[in-house]
Amino acid sequence: MASNPPNLRPDISNPRLERDMSRVRPASQPTIGMVSLGCPKALVDSERILTRLRAEGYGISPEYSGADAVIVNTCGFLDSAKAESLEAIGEALAENGRVIVTGCLGAEPDYITGAHPKVLAVTGPHQYEQVLDAVHRAVPPDPDPFVDLLPARGVSLTPRHYSYLKISEGCNHACRFCIIPDMRGKLASRPHRAVMREAEKLVEGGVRELLVISQDTSAYGTDWKDRGSKAPITDLARDLGSLGAWVRLHYVYPYPHVRDLVPLMETGGVLPYLDIPFQHAHPDTLRRMARPAAAARTLDEIAAWRAACPDITLRSTFIVGYPGETEEEFQTLLDWLDEAQLDRVGCFQYENVAGARSNALPDHVAPEVKQDRWDRFMAKAQEISEAKLAAKVGRSLEVIVDLVEEDAATCRTRGDAPEIDGHLYIDEGHEGLSPGDIVTVTVDEAGEYDLWGTLAKTPART
Numbered sequence: 206m207a208s209n210p211p212n213l214r215p216d217i218s219n220p221r222l223e224r225d226m227s228r229v230r231p232a233s234q235p236t237i238g239m240v241s242l243g244c245p246k247a248l249v250d251s252e253r254i255l256t257r258l259r260a261e262g263y264g265i266s267p268e269y270s271g272a273d274a275v276i277v278n279t280c281g282f283l284d285s286a287k288a289e290s291l292e293a294i295g296e297a298l299a300e301n302g303r304v305i306v307t308g309c310l311g312a313e314p315d316y317i318t319g320a321h322p323k324v325l326a327v328t329g330p331h332q333y334e335q336v337l338d339a340v341h342r343a344v345p346p347d348p349d350p351f352v353d354l355l356p357a358r359g360v361s362l363t364p365r366h367y368s369y370l371k372i373s374e375g376c377n378h379a380c381r382f383c384i385i386p387d388m389r390g391k392l393a394s395r396p397h398r399a400v401m402r403e404a405e406k407l408v409e410g411g412v413r414e415l416l417v418i419s420q421d422t423s424a425y426g427t428d429w430k431d432r433g434s435k436a437p438i439t440d441l442a443r444d445l446g447s448l449g450a451w452v453r454l455h456y457v458y459p460y461p462h463v464r465d466l467v468p469l470m471e472t473g474g475v476l477p478y479l480d481i482p483f484q485h486a487h488p489d490t491l492r493r494m495a496r497p498a499a500a501a502r503t504l505d506e507i508a509a510w511r512a513a514c515p516d517i518t519l520r521s522t523f524i525v526g527y528p529g530e531t532e533e534e535f536q537t538l539l540d541w542l543d544e545a546q547l548d549r550v551g552c553f554q555y556e557n558v559a560g561a562r563s564n565a566l567p568d569h570v571a572p573e574v575k576q577d578r579w580d581r582f583m584a585k586a587q588e589i590s591e592a593k594l595a596a597k598v599g600r601s602l603e604v605i606v607d608l609v610e611e612d613a614a615t616c617r618t619r620g621d622a623p624e625i626d627g628h629l630y631i632d633e634g635h636e637g638l639s640p641g642d643i644v645t646v647t648v649d650e651a652g653e654y655d656l657w658g659t660l661a662k663t664p665a666r667t
């Protein structure tokens with residue numbers, strides 16, 4: 206899991222938050238810094254904690270040194286992420302000295318206090334109340350009724366025009382390479398009404414794009430006793446799609462009922478985009494991963510999604526070099542990718558994770574073989590991406606503006622999620638644009654992962 210991009214790290218100045226906070230906060234108010242490591246799910250937890258702290262009267266410091274205490278939201282998904290989390294805690298201790306640890310790695314407090322005995326408190330994933338208690342103990346709040354009104358959309362670590370929306374926690378699967386179910390527990394879906402309320406507030410606060418996340422988005426609501434619907438995710442997606450913002454679905458497990466979501470992408474406000482972690486295509490590898498071994502059926506599903514929504518963008522992630530993966534199994538994956546023609550692909554080389562059952566599997570793949578397979582996989586993915594993007598030249602596409610600079614506006618098409626997919630750049634006539642505008646462009650040029658285009662209309666919404 207990667208750490209935040211530089212503009213989201215408090216150890217590197219974040220001018221927007223700094224500006225926002227200095228406008229409303231007297232210098233004497235207590236301030237908290239936060240570094241959020243890991244995936245977008247962890248970022249949502251960080252946003253929630255900061256929203257609460259902000260509501261209670263705390264300021265947010267963009268730097269460790271300017272804060273009264275620092276919260277480090279850790280990731281414990283891979284051993285490399287654990288090491289990165291320990292390093293971030295050490296850095297915060299060295300620069301600030303008053304550090305509260307939370308997040309996935311917080312589920313292993315001894316591991317943290319063994320390396321860093323001076324941390325003030327360690328709390329586990331999504332233990333918001335305990336984090337707040339720890340902050341209250343370390344830095345008592347200093348409420349000011351005139352400035353402590355919660356802004357309409359709370360405090361966000363992501364740009365204002367898009368926001369992650371977490372709909373559930375935990376997972377009922379037991380993939381052998383993953384320890385998330387041990388760390389985060391069984392699936393627990395947030396009530397439909399609570400998710401909608403949060404989404405409505407976000408949209409009222411100016412959010413134009415909602416990024417729906419969870420460990421297993423398509424399983425949303427399947428943990429409810431009285432669900433009243435076969436697939437509560439379809440109802441939720443339909444209602445979210447009616448809010449007028451772009452709605453992007455991430456981490457959708459390929460259940461059969463995903464077919465019911467796809468028509469909403471053709472007619473509703475849900476973006477024609479599915480982020481589905483397939484992980485592999487060979488049935489034996491999938492079996493060793495303890496994932497449903499249904500790669501052939503998956504190709505049929507993909508064909509059905511494309512028939513229902515020809516413009517759909519499919520993104521997925523894969524693991525190469527899984528224990529026991531033979532050259533033949535890997536070749537099946539490459540052939541499958543050729544056939545599936547996915548638009549966007551991420552690939553990890555298998556890595557042992559402390560506590561994962563896959564560690565004990567026989568026939569681990571040598572590092573140089575993993576690297577070679579990764580290179581071959583990514584070369585194939587790049588070839589597909591290049592051809593798919595070349596086919597967009599000459600088309601008119603709706604894009605959302607992320608950033609406007611002197612020489613270009615950086616935008617994304619409906620098929621590009623922030624931070625993980627490509628961009629569309631407008632380098633002429635972009636001066637009047639602002640982040641969050643949704644405009645139409647004509648695509649002039651395509652690269653391996655990005656597009657370039659010309660503005661076709663004035664902003665559709667400002």
Ligand code: SF4
Nearest residue numbers: 376378380383385420
């Ligand atoms: S579905 Fe995802 S979160 Fe759940 S066990 Fe598998 S990899 Fe982990």
